Amino acid sequence: MNQIRSHSVQLNDGHSIPILGIGTSTPNQVPKSKVEKAIELAIDVGYRHIDSAYLYLNEEEIGRAIQKKINSGTVMRDDIFYTSKLWSTFLRPELVQTALEMSLKKLQLSYVDLYIIHFPTAFKPGEDLYPKDKQGKIISDTVDLCTTWEALEKCKDAGLTKSIGVSNFNHKQLEKILNKPGLKYKPVCNQVECHPYLNQSKMLEFCKSKDIVLVAYAALGSDPGKDWINKNNPALLEDPVLKAIAEKHGRTPAQVALRYQLQRGVVVLAKSFNEKRIKENFQVFDFQLTLEDMETLDGLNRNMRYFEAHEFSHHPNYPFLDGY
Ligand code: NDP
DSSP states (O other), X not given: OHXXXXXXXXXXXXXXXXXXXXXXXXXXXXXXXXXXXXXXXXXXHTOOEEEOOGGGTOHHHHHHHHHHHHHTXXXXXXXXXXXXXXXXXXXXXXXXXXXXXXXXXHHTOSOEEEEEESOSOOBOOSSOSXXXXXXXXXXXXXXXXXXXXXXXXXHHHTTSEEEEEEESOOHHHHHHHHTOTTOOSOOSEEEEEOBTTBOOHXXXXXXXXXXXXXXXXXXXXXXXXXXXXXXXXXXXXXXXXXXXXXXXXXXXXXXXXXXXXXXTTOEEEEEOOSHHHHHHHHOOSSOOOOHHHXXXXXXXOOXXXXXXXXXXXXXXXXXXXXXX
């Protein structure tokens, strides 16, 4: 509970991460100008943790929004926790620093707070973020993730990022990094899909045992407008059990879904570009779910992914085949 009160969680490298962050990935049809306005508003509302990625093609807009809020005196650079992600076409160790520098240039920042490997699957390097063969199949690359990790460690040493971590890794892939001979820095986090329909209880237990923070994405059930989303899955926020708990507390299903993660010690991301919902999602520090509510929400788990990433499933490092 203390972590929630301070609104931040200690990372294993001594830095800390705000426990609630604003997500920024959007369907292609959403104009990029929307993200800039949303981030400005989010900073005004009190968000200090912003999650993005090279892949989202919005780092210029986010950088402008941050700069504007620094220039107006609303925040200082140190107040903001910004996460970027190393995309799969840059996993060869010699490409890692260049990729981070490309993000920094777009952001007009001299460092990010957290740089994470976006997905454990390496793709053929090049301009095309989804390189495909004539059959439309993504072209894999063979990279030892331990060498990618060593390149991330160098970026931290060079001051280009404060902390380093991973995303979408299964526990075996995490263990491979943790057991790497000569490991200099442990990953501070694993950012994975996590919500009541996929509560990641085993991954959470594993991460806690290794002092790694679990960061939840798609905590609200994501956005069916996205190309990657499995649209046949039921909408989380329409779940009757979630709705009943929300009604009991005089809250919205989204607020309960976010509060659920906070009370489990999970750092949670919520994407919204809508003023009302940006504000709503931040009002999660002034109520508490009971133990019974928490158990009821745990009971909704059905190991159901909105992000299955089928397009990568032929890749030898496809992470979602193992139990967790
Ligand atoms: P979320 O679960 O955060 O859901 C976002 C959707 O919910 C949007 O359609 C949003 O619409 C809507 N929404 C937001 N707040 C509310 C509310 N209070 N009530 C009702 N609907 C609401 O999905 P994301 O997939 O965006 O995940 C969050 C973030 O995690 C991403 O933006 C990204 O930063 C990160 N991520 C990381 C991945 C990875 O591989 N590491 C993969 C996927 C996401 P509106 O904007 O109109 O409010």
